[in-house]
Amino acid sequence: MEEFVQSETFRNFKTVPITDLRVKSYLNNPHSRPEDIVLYLGFAENQLVAFRTLFAGTAVSGNEKISFAWCSGNWVHPGFRRKGFSELLLNEAFIDWEGKLMFTNYAPDSEKLYLKTGKFRVIHQFEGFRGYLFPKTRKLFSRADKNVLTGLLSSIADFSISVVSTVRAWFYRARQNSEIRFGELTFPDDECYKFHPEFADSYLFTRGEKDLKWIFKFPWISADKKIISQNYPFSSFSKCFNYHTVKVFVKEKFTGFFIFSVREGHLKTLHFCVPNGIEKEIADYLKRFCVSNKIEVATVYKNEIATELLNQKFPFLHAKKYGQKIYSSFEIKNIGNCKFQDGDGDVIFT
Secondary structure, rough: OOHHHOOOOHHHHOOOOOOOOHHHHHHHOOOOOOOOOOOOEEEEOOOOEEEEEEEEEEEEEEEEEEEEEEEEEEEEEEHHHHOOOOHHHHHHHHHHHHOOEOOOOHHHHHHHHHHOOOOEEEEEEEOOOEOOOOOHHHOOOOOOOOOOHHHHHHHHHHHHHHHHHHHHHOOOOOOOOOOOEEEEEOOHHHHHOOOOOOHHHHEOOOOOOHHHHHHHHOOOEOOOOOOOOOOOOOOOOOOEEEEEEEEEOOOOEEEEEEEEEEEEEEEEEEEOOOOOOOOOHHHHHHHHHHOOOOOOOEEEEEHHHHHHHHHHHOOOEEEEEEEEEEEEEOOOHHHHHHHHHOOOOHHHHH
């Protein structure tokens, strides 16, 4: 793959099937093997009309380690859609990966395609939270800028929402537990990486020091437009995409940490390694962060914290239950005893 993306054939594609950033990430994936196939291309009339990308993962169930591939990226040229290209490439991947595929972080149309094959079933349903604090109508409604009139109405709506949210934020005062302190970093430090609570072994996808360092060192999103291809149809550029690591201290003793990202006003929690009993304090911390940083939308999948946010929705303008699923094409033993992280799959990358 490394040679292929440097080839003349690749440079002549009108739509590129993978970016340099993802190539570097795939090549450094600690779960990958040299023989893994992670890029599938479909041609018609000597033209690239479809592609599918995957990346290697490892599921740990009991004492068994299972190598599989996450489906992450599926595109078909508009002129060749509904002709079976996407399913054809999926079938090829299914054969090469010996029937072991998973997917999450999906668009509705992609979910329908996967389910149509009859190969996948739900192994986990996130019961999460989505809250809107300073939402932008242009992001919520694709037709907000359809013409001058709708654009004007959208601007008026955004201004009104901002005023209301600002006033609500003035009245938000979260009680802070004097025994609990939060320390803010960009990425986890050595103290975080060495922290290994007893419950960590119950997660289906273990993301320890090696995994997190890989994810942060080889991101899929860049703020530099110069290195990003304009012909790639998926996430590759963002003018604002940052990770945040929060260390938790109880009575000044380090007891865990959690990670979230903020991408252009959207906060998403990604990884929790925290003790039980402090869900309210973490929920309050996230609220304070949203208020002080004028977050537009916040998404939390971890059920215990999502429940706290749903029970005390203020200062969010609107809040609802929200959560996607994780699908698998193969059986996981004792799946009912497995735990999951908010950022599983490619969520933590995007």
